[in-house]
Amino acid sequence: MQERYEPAAIEAEAQHYWNQHHSFAAQEDDGREKYYCLCMFPYPSGRLHMGHVRNYTIGDVLARFMRMNGRNVLQPMGWDAFGLPAENAAMANGVPPAKWTLDNIAHMKAQLKSLGYGLDWNRELTTCLPQYYRWNQWLFLRMLEKGIAYQKTGVVNWDPVDKTVLANEQVIDGCGWRTGAPVEKREIPMYYLKITAYAEDLLDSLKDMKDWPERVRTMQANWIGRSEGVRLGFPHDIGEGGVLHAFTTRADTLMGVTFCAVAAEHPLAAYAAKDNAALSAFIRECKSGPAVEAELATQEKRGMPTGLHVRHPISGEAIPVWVGNYVLMSYGEGAVMGVPAHDERDFEFAKKYGLPIKPVIDVQGRPYSLEAWQSWYSEHGRCVNSGRYDGLEYEAAVAAVAADLSVKDLGKKRVTWRLRDWGISRQRYWGCPIPIIHCQGCGAVPVPDEQLPVVLPVDLVPDGSGNPLLKHAAFLNVKCPRCGADARRETDTMDTFVDSSWYFLRFACADNDQAMLDHRVQYWLPVDQYIGGIEHAILHLLYSRFWTRFMHDMGAVPFKEPFARMFTQGMVLNEVFYRKPESGRVQYFNTAEVTVTVDKDTQQRLAVLRADGGEVESGGIVTMSKSKNNGVDPQVLVDEFGADTARLFMMFAAPPEQTLAWSDEGVQGAYRFIKRLWKAVYDHVSQGPAAPLDKAALNETQRGLRRQAHQTLAKVTDDIGRRRTINTAIAAVMELLNALAKLPQASPQDRSVAQEALEIAVQGLSPIIPHVTHALWRHLGHRTALIDEAWAKVDADALQSSTLQWVVQVNGRLRAHIAIAVDADEAAVRAAALAEANVQKFMGGAPARKVIIVPGKLVNIVV
RNA sequence: GCCCGAAUGGCGGAACUGGUAGACGCGCCGGACUCAAAAUCCGGUCACCUAAGACGUGGUGUGGGUUCGAUUCCCUCUUCGGGCACCA
Numbered sequence: 001m002q003e004r005y006e007p008a009a010i011e012a013e014a015q016h017y018w019n020q021h022h023s024f025a026a027q028e029d030d031g032r033e034k035y036y037c038l039c040m041f042p043y044p045s046g047r048l049h050m051g052h053v054r055n056y057t058i059g060d061v062l063a064r065f066m067r068m069n070g071r072n073v074l075q076p077m078g079w080d081a082f083g084l085p086a087e088n089a090a091m092a093n094g095v096p097p098a099k100w101t102l103d104n105i106a107h108m109k110a111q112l113k114s115l116g117y118g119l120d121w122n123r124e125l126t127t128c129l130p131q132y133y134r135w136n137q138w139l140f141l142r143m144l145e146k147g148i149a150y151q152k153t154g155v156v157n158w159d160p161v162d163k164t165v166l167a168n169e170q171v172i173d174g175c176g177w178r179t180g181a182p183v184e185k186r187e188i189p190m191y192y193l194k195i196t197a198y199a200e201d202l203l204d205s206l207k208d209m210k211d212w213p214e215r216v217r218t219m220q221a222n223w224i225g226r227s228e229g230v231r232l233g234f235p236h237d238i239g240e241g242g243v244l245h246a247f248t249t250r251a252d253t254l255m256g257v258t259f260c261a262v263a264a265e266h267p268l269a270a271y272a273a274k275d276n277a278a279l280s281a282f283i284r285e286c287k288s289g290p291a292v293e294a295e296l297a298t299q300e301k302r303g304m305p306t307g308l309h310v311r312h313p314i315s316g317e318a319i320p321v322w323v324g325n326y327v328l329m330s331y332g333e334g335a336v337m338g339v340p341a342h343d344e345r346d347f348e349f350a351k352k353y354g355l356p357i358k359p360v361i362d363v364q365g366r367p368y369s370l371e372a373w374q375s376w377y378s379e380h381g382r383c384v385n386s387g388r389y390d391g392l393e394y395e396a397a398v399a400a401v402a403a404d405l406s407v408k409d410l411g412k413k414r415v416t417w418r419l420r421d422w423g424i425s426r427q428r429y430w431g432c433p434i435p436i437i438h439c440q441g442c443g444a445v446p447v448p449d450e451q452l453p454v455v456l457p458v459d460l461v462p463d464g465s466g467n468p469l470l471k472h473a474a475f476l477n478v479k480c481p482r483c484g485a486d487a488r489r490e491t492d493t494m495d496t497f498v499d500s501s502w503y504f505l506r507f508a509c510a511d512n513d514q515a516m517l518d519h520r521v522q523y524w525l526p527v528d529q530y531i532g533g534i535e536h537a538i539l540h541l542l543y544s545r546f547w548t549r550f551m552h553d554m555g556a557v558p559f560k561e562p563f564a565r566m567f568t569q570g571m572v573l574n575e576v577f578y579r580k581p582e583s584g585r586v587q588y589f590n591t592a593e594v595t596v597t598v599d600k601d602t603q604q605r606l607a608v609l610r611a612d613g614g615e616v617e618s619g620g621i622v623t624m625s626k627s628k629n630n631g632v633d634p635q636v637l638v639d640e641f642g643a644d645t646a647r648l649f650m651m652f653a654a655p656p657e658q659t660l661a662w663s664d665e666g667v668q669g670a671y672r673f674i675k676r677l678w679k680a681v682y683d684h685v686s687q688g689p690a691a692p693l694d695k696a697a698l699n700e701t702q703r704g705l706r707r708q709a710h711q712t713l714a715k716v717t718d719d720i721g722r723r724r725t726i727n728t729a730i731a732a733v734m735e736l737l738n739a740l741a742k743l744p745q746a747s748p749q750d751r752s753v754a755q756e757a758l759e760i761a762v763q764g765l766s767p768i769i770p771h772v773t774h775a776l777w778r779h780l781g782h783r784t785a786l787i788d789e790a791w792a793k794v795d796a797d798a799l800q801s802s803t804l805q806w807v808v809q810v811n812g813r814l815r816a817h818i819a820i821a822v823d824a825d826e827a828a829v830r831a832a833a834l835a836e837a838n839v840q841k842f843m844g845g846a847p848a849r850k851v852i853i854v855p856g857k858l859v860n861i862v863v
Numbered sequence: 864g865c866c867c868g869a870a871u872g873g874c875g876g877a878a879c880u881g882g883u884a885g886a887c888g889c890g891c892c893g894g895a896c897u898c899a900a901a902a903u904c905c906g907g908u909c910a911c912c913u914a915a916g917a918c919g920u921g922g923u924g925u926g927g928g929u930u931c932g933a934u935u936c937c938c939u940c941u942u943c944g945g946g947c948a949c950c951a
Contacts, residue, residue, distance in 0.1 A: 043951050045940095089929080102912095156949075215867055219946070222866050247904080293947050297864040330948095345864095419948095426949065496951070534945060537867080570868095571945070576879040652888070653875060658868090659944060666875065666889050679903090723879065731877070731887035738887090740875055773939065807883045808918085812932040814883055816918055852931060858882050862931045 001309025001687050001779040005678035005772070014774040015116055023119040023787055027120035028523045029401055035071035036561075037063040038504055040295035040540075041078045045085055048111045050572040050624055050650070050662065051533060053634045057647045057768075058569055058656050058726065059202040059531045060117045064767035065720045067118070068791040076507040076526055077112065077119045079105050081128035082431045083496045084167060085626075088463045090430075097430040101128055115643045116346040116771055124509045125501035132452030132506065133432040133436065138499050139551075141435060141446050143193060148550060151444065154423045155291060157335035159181045165427040168292055169627075178464055185287055190425035191434060195546045199224055199417045201560070202545055207235030211565035215659075216537045218664045223538050225418025230402050232337060233410035234260060234310035234319060239271055243320070244310045247332035247416050251344065252397035254388035258350065258361035258497045259338040260310060260847055261324035261777040262302060264818075266334045269323045272306035279323065286325045301326045301349050313410040314387075314401070316491040323449040324349065347373045356849070360385045406813075415771040422543065424495040429468050429491025439487040448481050467491050468818070489553055500540055501547035504530070510815060517556055530563040537568060546623035567724060570659040576619040576630040577607055588629035589616055591662075601842055621661050632662055644670045649766050651726040674772055675736065677765070680737060681758055684745075689781060695797065702753045705800075706744050709757040710722040712799040716764040717791070726768065733761050755780070765791055808833045810842040810861040833859040 007449055018024060028034075028510050039059035063075040079101075083606040086097035093100070102553040105126065112119065125132050143149035158165040159176035165186075170177045170200060195202075201225045206217045218856055229249035236244060244260060246274050262268050273280035282304045290296050303324040310319050326345060329337055335753075340350030341359040344583075350357050359368045363381035380394040389397050398413075405411025425434065433448035433454040447454055457475055460468040469475055469491040498518035505517055508524040532540075541563070548562040577589045589609055596607045607616050624631045637646040649670035654660040698706065712732045719729035740757050744750055768772035777786035801822065806829065808816040816836045818828055830851055833839060 040951095045951090119941095165949080169950045171949095219867050223947085225866095291949090294864075297947085299864090369912095422948080428949090488877095495949075497948095500951085532875095534868080535951085536946095538946060540949065540951085572945075620943080625950090626951085640942095655876080661875080661944095663875070663889085669888050673901090681902070718879085725877095725879085727875095728877070728887085729881090734887055805883095809882080809932075812882090812930090814918060819881080836918095850931065852882090854882055860882075860931060 001443065001684055003679075003682055005675045007644060007674075007772070011114075011116060011643050011771040015113065016772040017774065017785060018116075018118065020788065023783070024073075024075065024120050025075075025122055026072065026524075027381055028520055029072050032072040033070070034524055035063070035066040035073045035529070036527045037066065037073060037529045038076045038507070038527045038531070040530075040536060041080050041500070042108065043083060043085070044101055046104045046107065047279045048108055048115075048634055050634055050660075052475050053115065053646060054572055054650050054656070054660065054792065055533065055569055056112065056115070056117050057650050058567070058724075059529075060647075060770075061651065061720060061726055061767040062529055062531070062724075063118055064770060064787065065791070066346075066791060068763075068767070069721070073118075074123075074507070075117075075119055076123040076125075076510075078118075078123075078125035078503055078507070078510075079127060080431045080496065080500055080503075082133075082157045082493075082499055082857050084428070084430070086430045087428065090461050091464050094461055096459050096461050098128065102126075102463070111638075115608060115646065116637055118770075123507050125510045126505055127432075127496075127503065128430075128456075128785060130453045130455050131513060132503075133456075135502075135506070136432045137435040137447070137452050137454060138516060140191075140494070140498075141452075143550065144446055146550075148194045148197065149191055149424075150194065152188055152486070153187045153190055153541060154192070154425070155185050155187055156427065159293060160184055161468070162464050164464065168656065171291075174290065181773055182746060186290060188427075190423050193546070193739065195422045195543070196417060196419055198549050199226070199419050200708075201549065202419075204544065205545075209561065211661075212449045212563075213568055214554050215568060216534075216566060216568055219537050220542055221536065221544065223419065227418070227666050229414060229416060230405070230411050231333070231414040231416075232313055232405060233468060234313060234337075235410065235633075236308070236310040236729070238268065238308050238310075243410065244268060244335055245333040246335040246337045248337055249409075250339065250398075251401040252380075252383055252389070252392070252394050253339040253342045253360055254314060254401050255383070255389065256339040256341045256358045257312060257319060257337045258340060258358055259320050259322055261305075261322045261327050261336050261338055261349070261720075262409075263327040263329040263334040264323055264325065265329040266323075266327075268308060268321060268335075268420065269306065272308050272321075276307065276661070277577055279306060283410040283429065284322060284497065286323070289325065289434055296326075296328075299325065301345060301351060301352070303349060305353075313405055313408065320355075322353075327387070330420055331418065341368070341808065342467045344376050344378060345622075358385065359600045365569040371555070396531065408449070410756075414689070414764050420496075422495075422546070424498055425492040426495055427467055427491075429456075429462050431496060432456070432498065433469075434492050434494055435482060436490035437478055437487045438490060439483060439485060441485055442480055442487075444490075445480055445487070450480065455474055456493070497543050501543045503553070505548075505551070505557065508720055508852060511814065517551075521557060524701045525557065526559050526561060527563045529565045529567060531567045531569065533571060534568040535571065536737060537857060541566070549811070567656070569656050570654070571623045572660050573621045574624050574630040574662040575621050576628045577616040578619050579614075588627075590629050603783060604693070624662070637667060641667065641853060643668065644674055644772050648674065648730065648769050652730045655725050655727050658726070668732065674769060677737065678776065680740065681762070681779055684754055684758055685779050685781075687745075687751065690751040693756055694749060697749055698753065699749075701743065703750055705739060705757060706753050706798045708736055708758045709799060710794050711755075711758045713764060713792055714794045714799075717794070723838075726841040730768065733764050762786070762793060763789065764775050771833050804856055806833070806856075807858045808836055808839050808857065810839055811862060813842075814859060815842050829853060829859060833861065 037059055039055050045417045046289040049798055065075050067073040081101050090097050157171050159166050159179055161179035161181040173182050175182055227249050229247055230251040231247050233243035233245055248530040264283045269283055273283050303322045306321045308321045312319050325695050338346045340357040342361055343550045356371050363376050363379045382391045383389040383397050402413045428465055433456050435454045437445045437447055476489055478489050494588050504527055506520055508520040509518045512518050544562055549560050551557045552560045577594045580586045580588050594607050607618055609616050610651055649667050715727040715732045719725050762773045762776045774786050803819045804822050806818050806820055816838045818832055820832055846863040848861045852860040
């Protein structure tokens with residue numbers, strides 16, 4: 001064994017060993033319990049970023065740990081290879097998205113290998129290849145047959161200059177990112193997947209998913225957004241007459257309605273605008289407003305009267321109808337009943353436009369004032385000023401109102417969902433073609449199964465002027481499969497969330513070119529542990545749950561939930577630096593190009609761009625992203641310190657579940673620790689083999705170290721296996737190594753105890769830093785490769801101790817530490833605590849009023 | 864705006880089920896080794912009172928509450944992060 005730690009050679013050798021022995025090639029084996037450990041697959045952007053390293057290291061730690069604990073582990077990897085960045089790169093460099101993407105994959109695959117992840121590359125899949133995406137198309141056709149996929153219109157961002165549809169992120173302050181032209185909204189036909197058909201089941205199942213983080217389940221539940229209420233009808237004589245429908249969860253406030261507000265897209269709005277120029281201008285303005293909910297919700301609430309009136313369903317009173325920019329056509333009925341007295345938005349709206357406010361709920365007799373909104377105005381209470389409903393509490397009032405309306409056929413209890421159907425059409429080239437052919441005579445005709453896949457041409461280069469498929473005759477022109485006439489192929493492609501909604505199933509059988517899935521799915525699925533960023537807590541996970549349910553219903557898989565256990569890692573953040581020139585777009589500068597100094601006197605931070613010495617501004621600490629140019633390249637770490645240091649640092653810097661703010665400091669510390677571990681083994685091994693451990697012949701010091709070694713093993717096992725706090729597992733091994741360094745190495749038994757402690761340290765860290773531990777295990781005298789060893793068992797005898805350390809408090813304040821024999825009874829503990837000198841001092845002669853004893857830990861004396 | 868999180872020394876963090884706040888690491892300070900530096904090793908490091916020391920006092924973003932006891936539970940506010948349906 002050599003004295004120096006040389007990561008490059010050690011890592012190459014360990015990786016060569018795993019490669020030669022196919023250590024991570026997973027085989028189905030009914031006799032062994034499987035463990036499917038999956039990390040969210042990456043978008044092949046070109047280089048790995050810190051988020052990937054964090055994600056895949058967590059996954060690899062768990063996979064290696066479970067493997068050593070006897071499970072048949074599958075840990076696959078693939079590529080989420082369709083998407084917008086490839087088109088942007090094509091526009092910038094003139095390289096076709098296919099080539100750019102595949103080149104990126106080759107580079108990132110090499111990076112993943114250099115980090116030593118135990119991945120089964122035999123199952124690699126790439127979503128932009130027809131052998132994968134053909135099954136998107138096949139399943140889409142099944143959804144079409146079942147009515148789960150359907151067509152309706154949807155709104156898109158339209159850049160009038162480039163004549164192209166923009167993604168939300170390409171719209172900056174309401175203007176196109178390339179042209180700067182104000183973006184228009186357009187309604188176009190699109191395909192939707194009826195996820196709402198599964199809303200109830202998606203929600204109900206959440207409560208059984210105990211191995212998912214609580215916060216993720218809460219977010220999903222809120223997203224699905226079940227609300228119970230009443231669907232009301234306001235009858236009217238507008239046009240040919242009819243009923244304006246609105247949904248409310250507060251039917252108890254019905255007698256407080258003073259207006260109704262409808263969305264700009266509502267038919268009544270269109271009717272009223274016919275001969276009202278001002279209103280039709282206002283509606284146009286609403287429609288051209290933001291499409292993003294966050295912007296919609298923060299914009300000023302505005303409205304305009306339509307001049308139309310509907311009748312109150314109970315009182316028959318005339319209620320004015322307004323158009324409001326805060327009413328969403330996509331939620332409920334696209335209309336709301338305005339109860340300004342008990343709804344904050346309605347209150348604000350009524351105040352602004354001088355509409356009457358009529359309090360109808362008494363909340364514990366508190367005085368209502370029309371002056372300013374109070375948060376308790378929207379609380380439940382008892383009906384007042386509500387005629388025959390006076391005195392009723394919330395539930396009774398809602399029931400009574402619903403019953404009365406139901407008689408008149410003007411209302412009914414109803415459940416509404418916030419969740420909307422999933423629009424999957426994208427007016428873009430680099431995605432999976434939607435298998436539809438448009439025929440003049442037959443309409444939208446599904447591509448027959450035997451003509452699948454519809455292959456995307458791979459040599460096109462988008463130029464920003466819309467989907468290049470529209471100009472590609474060979475793709476575009478086809479015969480109608482139904483009537484044989486000339487027809488046009490659908491040029492929209494699928495949302496990339498479709499690709500990622502089932503890839504986890506395909507890993508079980510990625511090589512099957514005859515079917516989407518096969519029997520191997522039943523062995524490997526569901527995923528035992530899924531790991532990915534918290535940013536995917538809602539959309540990706542919900543879409544995958546929906547997709548799996550559909551496949552379950554068609555009998556393709558025997559389970560409804562794809563991910564038995566979910567782990568959401570926190571994001572990796574870094575400071576962002578920028579300059580905003582007088583004209584033009586904000587310029588971002590990478591952390592690596594910026595020097596930050598702190599003025600000693602003023603404590604002011606100064607950030608300077610090294611290239612020109614000029615000052616740059618700090619935009620705070622945010623997620624590392626390409627668009628903010630604040631990423632740190634993990635490759636630099638690997639090149640300088642090796643993969644083990646990169647892995648160790650990422651795992652030690654923060655608990656995996658929380659955000660990690662990047663800092664360069666600390667990397668050195670991780671490197672130093674590995675060197676110390678290496679040195680400790682070197683010093684030990686260079687004295688020759690250790691004698692066998694004689695448990696009976698140990699002195700007190702040796703027993704103490706042995707106890708700590710096994711406590712460490714227990715802690716590491718629990719921290720990785722149950723708590724998933726890899727950072728504390730590392731800290732525990734560091735402590736063990738610190739203690740070992742203080743142990744004298746004189747007698748043969750000293751060396752035996754040291755041998756055992758070093759083995760525990762090396763094995764305990766092996767899931768985290770697998771290369772160096774692979775080498776050290778050999779040096780410690782083992783023939784079997786560490787990855788093939790079974791996880792060590794805690795020796796219960798080693799944990800035994802004759803005394804326990806107790807804490808004694810007086811009135812909840814720490815006053816003494818006492819050591820008491822383990823077998824002492826409660827009375828003895830109590831007596832010992834009361835006898836302690838410092839305890840007596842703080843009791844000041846007063847008798848103990850109460851003595852609280854927490855077994856094995858603490859005595860609190862209350863005086 | 865709405866939904867979900869987070870806040871602990873100079874910094875990252877620990878304290879797992881309401882029971883010793885600050886483990887472990889970084890940084891810094893002092894020392895050893897060296898002609899010197901790097902590397903490495905040893906010691907110290909929340910603040911305050913004190914000549915010094917102590918199982919003295921204060922202290923876990925803010926303000927309040929529950930409790931014998933609160934970083935942990937409840938309420939309020941502030942700041943930061945994630946999501947908001949076409950970034951992935």
